Amino acid sequence: MGRETVHAADTPAPFVVTYIYDFSSQRGVSIRMEEVREQLVRQAQAARQAAMTLANVSTAVKNGALLAMAEGLLADGAYILQANAEDIQQARERGLPEAMVERLTLNEKRLAAMAEGIRQVAALPDPVGEVVEGWKRPNGLEILKVRVPLGVVAIIYESRPNVTADAAALCLKSGNAVILRGGSEAFRSNQAITASLVRAVESAGLPAACVQMVQTTDREAATQLMRLNGLVDCIVPRGGAGLIQTVMQTATVPVIETGVGNCHTYVHEDADLQMASEVAFNAKVQRPSVCNAMETLLVHSAVAGEFLPAFAERLRAAGVEIRGCERTRQLVPWAVPATEDDWYTEYLALILAVKVVDSLDEAIAHINHYGSRHSEAIITRSLDAARRFTREVDAACVYVNASTRFTDGFEFGFGAEVGISTQKLHARGPMGLRELTTTKYVVYGNGQVRT
Amino acid sequence: MGRETVHAADTPAPFVVTYIYDFSSQRGVSIRMEEVREQLVRQAQAARQAAMTLANVSTAVKNGALLAMAEGLLADGAYILQANAEDIQQARERGLPEAMVERLTLNEKRLAAMAEGIRQVAALPDPVGEVVEGWKRPNGLEILKVRVPLGVVAIIYESRPNVTADAAALCLKSGNAVILRGGSEAFRSNQAITASLVRAVESAGLPAACVQMVQTTDREAATQLMRLNGLVDCIVPRGGAGLIQTVMQTATVPVIETGVGNCHTYVHEDADLQMASEVAFNAKVQRPSVCNAMETLLVHSAVAGEFLPAFAERLRAAGVEIRGCERTRQLVPWAVPATEDDWYTEYLALILAVKVVDSLDEAIAHINHYGSRHSEAIITRSLDAARRFTREVDAACVYVNASTRFTDGFEFGFGAEVGISTQKLHARGPMGLRELTTTKYVVYGNGQVRT
Numbered sequence: 001m002g003r004e005t006v007h008a009a010d011t012p013a014p015f016v017v018t019y020i021y022d023f024s025s026q027r028g029v030s031i032r033m034e035e036v037r038e039q040l041v042r043q044a045q046a047a048r049q050a051a052m053t054l055a056n057v058s059t060a061v062k063n064g065a066l067l068a069m070a071e072g073l074l075a076d077g078a079y080i081l082q083a084n085a086e087d088i089q090q091a092r093e094r095g096l097p098e099a100m101v102e103r104l105t106l107n108e109k110r111l112a113a114m115a116e117g118i119r120q121v122a123a124l125p126d127p128v129g130e131v132v133e134g135w136k137r138p139n140g141l142e143i144l145k146v147r148v149p150l151g152v153v154a155i156i157y158e159s160r161p162n163v164t165a166d167a168a169a170l171c172l173k174s175g176n177a178v179i180l181r182g183g184s185e186a187f188r189s190n191q192a193i194t195a196s197l198v199r200a201v202e203s204a205g206l207p208a209a210c211v212q213m214v215q216t217t218d219r220e221a222a223t224q225l226m227r228l229n230g231l232v233d234c235i236v237p238r239g240g241a242g243l244i245q246t247v248m249q250t251a252t253v254p255v256i257e258t259g260v261g262n263c264h265t266y267v268h269e270d271a272d273l274q275m276a277s278e279v280a281f282n283a284k285v286q287r288p289s290v291c292n293a294m295e296t297l298l299v300h301s302a303v304a305g306e307f308l309p310a311f312a313e314r315l316r317a318a319g320v321e322i323r324g325c326e327r328t329r330q331l332v333p334w335a336v337p338a339t340e341d342d343w344y345t346e347y348l349a350l351i352l353a354v355k356v357v358d359s360l361d362e363a364i365a366h367i368n369h370y371g372s373r374h375s376e377a378i379i380t381r382s383l384d385a386a387r388r389f390t391r392e393v394d395a396a397c398v399y400v401n402a403s404t405r406f407t408d409g410f411e412f413g414f415g416a417e418v419g420i421s422t423q424k425l426h427a428r429g430p431m432g433l434r435e436l437t438t439t440k441y442v443v444y445g446n447g448q449v450r451t
Numbered sequence: 452m453g454r455e456t457v458h459a460a461d462t463p464a465p466f467v468v469t470y471i472y473d474f475s476s477q478r479g480v481s482i483r484m485e486e487v488r489e490q491l492v493r494q495a496q497a498a499r500q501a502a503m504t505l506a507n508v509s510t511a512v513k514n515g516a517l518l519a520m521a522e523g524l525l526a527d528g529a530y531i532l533q534a535n536a537e538d539i540q541q542a543r544e545r546g547l548p549e550a551m552v553e554r555l556t557l558n559e560k561r562l563a564a565m566a567e568g569i570r571q572v573a574a575l576p577d578p579v580g581e582v583v584e585g586w587k588r589p590n591g592l593e594i595l596k597v598r599v600p601l602g603v604v605a606i607i608y609e610s611r612p613n614v615t616a617d618a619a620a621l622c623l624k625s626g627n628a629v630i631l632r633g634g635s636e637a638f639r640s641n642q643a644i645t646a647s648l649v650r651a652v653e654s655a656g657l658p659a660a661c662v663q664m665v666q667t668t669d670r671e672a673a674t675q676l677m678r679l680n681g682l683v684d685c686i687v688p689r690g691g692a693g694l695i696q697t698v699m700q701t702a703t704v705p706v707i708e709t710g711v712g713n714c715h716t717y718v719h720e721d722a723d724l725q726m727a728s729e730v731a732f733n734a735k736v737q738r739p740s741v742c743n744a745m746e747t748l749l750v751h752s753a754v755a756g757e758f759l760p761a762f763a764e765r766l767r768a769a770g771v772e773i774r775g776c777e778r779t780r781q782l783v784p785w786a787v788p789a790t791e792d793d794w795y796t797e798y799l800a801l802i803l804a805v806k807v808v809d810s811l812d813e814a815i816a817h818i819n820h821y822g823s824r825h826s827e828a829i830i831t832r833s834l835d836a837a838r839r840f841t842r843e844v845d846a847a848c849v850y851v852n853a854s855t856r857f858t859d860g861f862e863f864g865f866g867a868e869v870g871i872s873t874q875k876l877h878a879r880g881p882m883g884l885r886e887l888t889t890t891k892y893v894v895y896g897n898g899q900v901r902t
Contacts, residue, residue, distance in 0.1 A: 052819065052843070137862070137864055254705070281900075395891065400895045425705040428889050438875040441849070442841045442849050443850045446726075447723070447852055449732075
């Protein structure tokens with residue numbers, strides 16, 4: 001077999017991808033894939049070993065490692081910022097949009113925030129070891145359902161380098177070994193942060209392989225990582241809709257989907273309209289770029305005339321564009337006509353779709369048809385309407401008289417947030433440390449056999 | 452576009468697959484795929500509608516439907532057995548192995564057992580509506596985590612037609628609409644059973660689309676079904692390792708994996724050897740063809756000389772073949788030499804791999820390396836050994852002084868069994884009705900907004 005080594009030009013130093021070409025079979029790519037896969041398998045095997053240790057160490061040891069990680073990041077600040085400066089320079093050379101460069105940028109303040117985030121994770125209760133439930137069978141078997149780590153978690157994420165420290169801390173606290181795969185534009189920053197974290201982990205007496213990073217920005221590596229069934233227990237994608245869809249379509253390892261939010265607020269005919277204005281305004285305007293922001297407002301026709309014109313003025317003053325149904329436009333003449341597409345759209349911007357409906361039924365049907373099952377709210381005084389809305393709307397979080405913006409691990413009191421799940425298996429809604437665990441049945445007997 | 456209609460010869464009547472060939476693009480298969488997909492999408496949309504109704508009906512209505520299903524199966528017995536006779540005839544004509552024909556065969560007794568199984572599901576507690584937990588936030592928000600149905604569940608299974616009734620009953624009780632996709636050899640039987648179930652469901656006032664069956668045995672239909680993200684909430688494969696692997700590799704919809712069991716029993720140096728003999732014999736011999744049967748026995752070297760020769764004789768008398776390590780073969784000369792492959796193998800037969808180990812550590816390391824994380828047991832008198840084994844062995848169920856055969860929904864007291872999960876997300880170990888549900892956060896406020 002003839003082999004030729006090519007240095008891939010678009011791979012950032014110091015890592016060099018070796019491209020191997022098999023002249024006899026002319027199967028260059030598949031051989032390279034095989035080598036990428038072999039390296040990942042070695043990493044994942046090391047992660048499995050580390051995970052077995054990590055699953056059984058005390059909370060004190062894990063917290064010690066976390067505090068060392070926080071200190072280490074600050075001590076290694078100059079080194080990390082130097083690596084980040086190189087990423088930024090390359091991003092500028094490649095003409096990346098300034099918003100992306102901004103997300104990529106680290107500074108002393110952001111490093112301090114990363115360290116503080118890790119310290120907060122250290123301060124949280126350890127989810128591992130909790131006895132979730134337990135019972136005794138008639139034959140005397142005692143069954144305990146005990147919370148244990150997932151094992152090896154892969155996190156696939158985009159440009160913000162702070163996710164590297166955040167994800168590593170959450171996984172370590174929940175007893176999981178982590179394999180990190182960040183965006184190519186932050187490769188040097190992520191390497192420097194990971195190197196710092198690994199030193200801290202080792203200094204606390206834990207295996208270095210508790211925290212690892214995929215050592216290439218090659219897309220094929222991410223694909224292979226998503227298919228390491230038996231070695232990787234779970235994948236958590238963190239990023240935009242495109243990244244999440246790619247992971248969902250590619251992975252054979254189970255995925256925790258963190259999804260889009262096409263969230264609604266419905267103002268019922270008996271709503272406190274002052275409250276409706278406050279809650280809906282908050283849901284749209286307080287931070288429009290996030291998944292739990294409101295995208296469509298539904299208003300009952302009995303109160304539309306009283307509510308909509310004034311509320312629309314309030315939105316206009318805040319710079320919000322309104323895309324309305326025909327009846328909305330009769331009340332708010334400056335509103336843009338809404339198309340069918342608008343009801344499906346997660347704007348993540350100061351744009352709001354508005355529709356007048358004639359009943360609670362119509363509101364629920366609209367939400368269940370167009371919504372993304374993330375967060376939905378009703379404003380009402382009616383117990384019956386509240387009960388029907390919360391029962392019949394199919395979403396991770398359903399609110400009565402409160403802003404959809406509360407769908408968040410911190411706001412729910414979890415102390416940390418892994419993401420917000422819009423899938424129905426394993427976790428739904430805000431995910432904290434507990435959602436990075438699984439359970440194990442521990443069964444005690446005294447010689448029971450099955451007959 | 453030219454179109455030609457071909458009746459696929461191997462598709463059982465009365466359903467006719469229409470094969471469409473696009474002469475201009477010569478893309479016959481993809482157009483057929485598209486039609487198959489369209490039909491599935493229509494079914495899944497109808498299932499979604501039905502699921503919304505089913506999620507909110509009372510337990511009494513669901514139980515009424517279940518009892519009607521049980522009665523209906525008995526009333527429609529002649530019709531179902533006629534369809535089954537046609538399946539059996541075709542299976543014989545195609546030369547299917549007698550064991551498969553046996554699994555396929557229905558009779559009065561098996562029909563009665565199916566009906567009785569449905570009645571038992573009716574008698575179980577309804578998992579839907581349970582408040583799993585709830586708390587109040589400092590800002591006054593009241594958060595409830597409420598158990599709700601998954602929505603639309605697809606069950607992909609193999610030859611036994613009784614799974615059709617069983618899966619439909621479990622899904623209906625847990626408030627889920629179900630799309631069933633059984634094996635091609637049982638197509639007529641499954642159609643007849645489904646038709647009977649649907650009549651019962653409708654007679655109880657529920658939508659017919661609560662229970663549906665994929666109307667073709669085409670493999671492409673199964674593939675498409677596994678990729679209906681947004682319409683199907685979850686797939687449960689029920690069958691052999693091949694089926695489960697195919698679903699894991701193909702599906703983009705979240706899957707609950709029910710996996711293989713390479714289960715171990717470890718006899719520690721301080722074990723009650725009489726208990727060890729009873730428990731290990733039960734784990735191997737009581738029903739060797741199932742996933743929770745023992746496949747490898749590990750014996751501490753300090754007791755191997757006393758335990759193994761007599762236990763091996765007991766196994767031999769029961770027709771068990773032993774594949775032993777070298778030290779085992781010194782004690783049991785008739786044992787076949789074990790190869791590396793044996794430690795990985797789920798025999799599902801009267802074969803047992805036996806290895807002598809020198810420590811608890813070696814036993815744990817062997818299990819974590821070769822095991823499939825299903826069910827593992829230790830026989831010991833030592834509290835410390837029991838605690839270390841249950842902590843450090845990575846498996847869905849870990850037993851102290853009891854047979855691995857207890858890993859079962861009924862034995863755990865769940866009253867029903869959906870399968871045994873060997874994955875770590877969502878459910879791990881025996882799955883009952885509760886594992887066919889998810890949760891929803893219901894949040895009550897009085898105008899809270901986020902600041």
